[in-house]
Amino acid sequence: MSAQATKSEGLAGIIAGQSAVCSVEQGGLYYRGYEIHDLAENATFEEVAYLLLIGDKPSGAELEKFKKQMIEARALPDHAVELVKKVAKAPAVHPMDALRTVVSYLAHFDPDCQDNSKEAELRKSIRLTAQIATIIGHMQNVIDGRDIVKPDPALGHAANLLYMMRGAKPTEEEAHIIDVSLILYAEHDFNASTFTGRVIAGTLSDMHGAVTGAIAALKGPLHGGANEAAMEMIQEVGSVDNVEPFMKNAFATKRKIMGFGHRVYKEGDHRAAILHNLGRAYADKKGKEAVKWFEIGEKVQKIMADEKKIYANVDFPCGMTYFVMGIPVPQYTPIFVASRITGWAAHIIEQHENNKLIRPLSEYTGPSGLKW
Amino acid sequence: MSAQATKSEGLAGIIAGQSAVCSVEQGGLYYRGYEIHDLAENATFEEVAYLLLIGDKPSGAELEKFKKQMIEARALPDHAVELVKKVAKAPAVHPMDALRTVVSYLAHFDPDCQDNSKEAELRKSIRLTAQIATIIGHMQNVIDGRDIVKPDPALGHAANLLYMMRGAKPTEEEAHIIDVSLILYAEHDFNASTFTGRVIAGTLSDMHGAVTGAIAALKGPLHGGANEAAMEMIQEVGSVDNVEPFMKNAFATKRKIMGFGHRVYKEGDHRAAILHNLGRAYADKKGKEAVKWFEIGEKVQKIMADEKKIYANVDFPCGMTYFVMGIPVPQYTPIFVASRITGWAAHIIEQHENNKLIRPLSEYTGPSGLKW
Numbered sequence: 001m002s003a004q005a006t007k008s009e010g011l012a013g014i015i016a017g018q019s020a021v022c023s024v025e026q027g028g029l030y031y032r033g034y035e036i037h038d039l040a041e042n043a044t045f046e047e048v049a050y051l052l053l054i055g056d057k058p059s060g061a062e063l064e065k066f067k068k069q070m071i072e073a074r075a076l077p078d079h080a081v082e083l084v085k086k087v088a089k090a091p092a093v094h095p096m097d098a099l100r101t102v103v104s105y106l107a108h109f110d111p112d113c114q115d116n117s118k119e120a121e122l123r124k125s126i127r128l129t130a131q132i133a134t135i136i137g138h139m140q141n142v143i144d145g146r147d148i149v150k151p152d153p154a155l156g157h158a159a160n161l162l163y164m165m166r167g168a169k170p171t172e173e174e175a176h177i178i179d180v181s182l183i184l185y186a187e188h189d190f191n192a193s194t195f196t197g198r199v200i201a202g203t204l205s206d207m208h209g210a211v212t213g214a215i216a217a218l219k220g221p222l223h224g225g226a227n228e229a230a231m232e233m234i235q236e237v238g239s240v241d242n243v244e245p246f247m248k249n250a251f252a253t254k255r256k257i258m259g260f261g262h263r264v265y266k267e268g269d270h271r272a273a274i275l276h277n278l279g280r281a282y283a284d285k286k287g288k289e290a291v292k293w294f295e296i297g298e299k300v301q302k303i304m305a306d307e308k309k310i311y312a313n314v315d316f317p318c319g320m321t322y323f324v325m326g327i328p329v330p331q332y333t334p335i336f337v338a339s340r341i342t343g344w345a346a347h348i349i350e351q352h353e354n355n356k357l358i359r360p361l362s363e364y365t366g367p368s369g370l371k372w
Numbered sequence: 373m374s375a376q377a378t379k380s381e382g383l384a385g386i387i388a389g390q391s392a393v394c395s396v397e398q399g400g401l402y403y404r405g406y407e408i409h410d411l412a413e414n415a416t417f418e419e420v421a422y423l424l425l426i427g428d429k430p431s432g433a434e435l436e437k438f439k440k441q442m443i444e445a446r447a448l449p450d451h452a453v454e455l456v457k458k459v460a461k462a463p464a465v466h467p468m469d470a471l472r473t474v475v476s477y478l479a480h481f482d483p484d485c486q487d488n489s490k491e492a493e494l495r496k497s498i499r500l501t502a503q504i505a506t507i508i509g510h511m512q513n514v515i516d517g518r519d520i521v522k523p524d525p526a527l528g529h530a531a532n533l534l535y536m537m538r539g540a541k542p543t544e545e546e547a548h549i550i551d552v553s554l555i556l557y558a559e560h561d562f563n564a565s566t567f568t569g570r571v572i573a574g575t576l577s578d579m580h581g582a583v584t585g586a587i588a589a590l591k592g593p594l595h596g597g598a599n600e601a602a603m604e605m606i607q608e609v610g611s612v613d614n615v616e617p618f619m620k621n622a623f624a625t626k627r628k629i630m631g632f633g634h635r636v637y638k639e640g641d642h643r644a645a646i647l648h649n650l651g652r653a654y655a656d657k658k659g660k661e662a663v664k665w666f667e668i669g670e671k672v673q674k675i676m677a678d679e680k681k682i683y684a685n686v687d688f689p690c691g692m693t694y695f696v697m698g699i700p701v702p703q704y705t706p707i708f709v710a711s712r713i714t715g716w717a718a719h720i721i722e723q724h725e726n727n728k729l730i731r732p733l734s735e736y737t738g739p740s741g742l743k744w
Binding site: 005006007008009010011012013014015016017018019020021022023030032033034038039042043057079083086087090091092093094096097098100101104105107108109110111112113114189190191192193195196199200201202203204205206208209210212213214215216217218219220221222223224225263264355356357358359360361362363364365366367368369370371372 | 378379380381383384385387388389391392394395402404405410411414429451455458462463464465468469473476477479480481482483484486561562563564568572573574575576577578580581584588591592594595597635727728730733734735736737739740743744
């Protein structure tokens with residue numbers, strides 16, 4: 001380690017490289033120059049996926065071709081469906097782990113697996129984006145003891161995902177909420193899972209390997225797993241009346257409140273309100289029992305803002321929204337993957353286009369001078 | 373991104389955290405305070421594994437217990453053997469990819485999978501270290517069309533690995549060479565695969581996920597894949613007479629010479645000579661055809677040193693040594709995994725013991741101010 005080395009635990013404040021995919025700023029979140037509210041209001045997930053992967057807004061014809069490629073790539077080979085059946089209910093499994101195994105497995109049958117050229121990686125990106133939604137749907141079918149629901153080519157990505165999970169077609173509002181959540185979750189610069197993917201890609205390893213590692217990273221409750229952890233906490237609070245005693249106790253015992261704060265955003269996460277408003281409007285129509293979860297969440301948010309000046313990130317409203325839509329909690333982070341795969345793939349392609357091995361130093365703190 | 377942010381492409385010169393596992397210095401390589409020549413000469417791989425995982429040198433009784441635990445953990449469940457059979461010869465597979473999938477799969481059946489406590493992680497470390505060697509052996513059996521060779525509890529880790537791969541017991545010298553190579557490969561601070569494992573573990577994800585990601589990273593030719601790439605290059609050179617024209621051409625076309633240079637070591641890799649000497653002595657006994665590969669390699673090394681002042685790293689002699697031992701080239705990096713799993717596990721445990729999310733920043737270089 002050199003005398004000039006800079007030290008930063010957790011790499012806070014360290015710029016690890018350049019990227020043209022996304023800009024995360026205190027004042028806003030931008031995907032390739034487009035602001036996130038603009039995209040959430042005016043684009044679909046497929047358009048955003050195209051934007052992230054290809055680099056600009058698609059024409060009508062480009063979008064149709066892209067959607068067709070996605071739809072054609074949805075079905076899994078039979079032997080991969082068999083693997084889903086084997087792992088989805090394995091004794092020690094979380095759906096994120098099962099998803100990781102199946103994605104890793106699909107690599108062995110992808111004709112472009114060992115090809116790191118941009119063209120091959122774009123093909124793999126589209127396949128992975130399509131296949132991951134199908135894996136999630138099939139996993140839920142196995143967990144629910146339902147026959148495997150095959151993808152429906154008449155449905156868009158978000159609607160088809162919900163359809164495959166439930167075996168029933170979602171309403172337009174439900175499909176829209178999922179679509180927007182996928183847009184919000186698609187990309188976030190050098191977050192831990194994307195950075196994992198870039199470190200793996202930086203050794204000139206392949207895209208499936210990088211995505212497999214990224215899935216492993218996203219699982220953690222300090223990252224993508226926060227949407228599940230947040231909803232589990234809200235369920236534990238259980239009632240609006242219990243919010244104050246729960247929070248008092250949490251502060252006294254230094255318990256971490258999940259779904260709050262962000263390494264980059266200090267004055268709130270731009271994505272949170274967009275999803276909160278959609279979820280709350282949906283809950284209002286669903287009735288009292290659904291609204292209750294938002295009322296609990298809102299009270300938790302108010303106490304966090306008033307007493308700690310810490311604000312909800314997108315995982316907090318995501319948990320509540322998916323919950324009132326009846327999506328099983330352990331699938332929240334896999335659905336996050338169904339979206340973030342596009343950002344990961346864009347970063348892996350970018351890493352390979354201008355590659356440099358990512359290899360930091362460590363500061364040694366152990367004993368020295370020992371003899372065996 | 374803050375005004376005070378430090379920028380470093382590839383994190384060169386950035387200390388990403390503290391570690392008591394290993395010290396990589398210009399002057400030497402130390403595992404928990406013990407110098408690598410001392411360990412290579414005086415310890416076995418099992419002792420080094422214990423040292424890395426537990427933190428100090430085992431007593432006789434501690435070592436016996438540890439070896440017994442390793443031996444008991446070697447066998448894979450039948451359904452995992454079936455998965456090995458399915459993936460080892462899949463159309464687009466590299467053995468590193470197959471190993472990644474099987475390790476990811478074994479997570480779902482590990483009773484400690486979701487438990488990040490130190491005790492649980494030590495149990496998982498021992499299981500993974502034992503199982504990975506078995507996966508490699510089984511893979512090679514499938515590739516060779518041989519019946520699956522079950523682990524032999526009478527053999528040490530290195531000898532058993534070679535035995536399972538070949539179906540025939542290795543000589544003492546062969547087992548010793550593999551044992552030393554496993555010691556040399558066991559740990560190397562924040563290299564790209566270990567760092568991948570720490571980034572994954574830093575989200576509070578689990579050990580199997582972190583190891584799965586680390587395997588993906590190690591595959592790359594800029595990292596563990598270099599031992600395979602180096603030997604492929606030496607085969608391409610083919611004869612001692614062809615070294616000079618090959619190198620002249622390589623320099624002229626800026627072709628990367630694999631197995632040379634290191635992000636940290638600038639004056640040579642301390643591990644390289646240890647393995648080179650063992651491999652060369654083995655080749656000398658094997659005869660002219662085996663010696664040829666070392667003569668080619670030595671001439672390549674001399675030209676690199678004379679003309680570029682760049683020295684071989686451990687991957688270069690490793691490739692030649694494994695080659696003259698008749699180990700199939702695509703298994704060199706998996707064998708690296710069979711060793712490095714111990715270093716990875718030690719770092720994952722250390723990360724979880726004093727965790728901080730690893731999340732750097734990026735510098736945005738794309739367009740801005742676009743409207744959808």
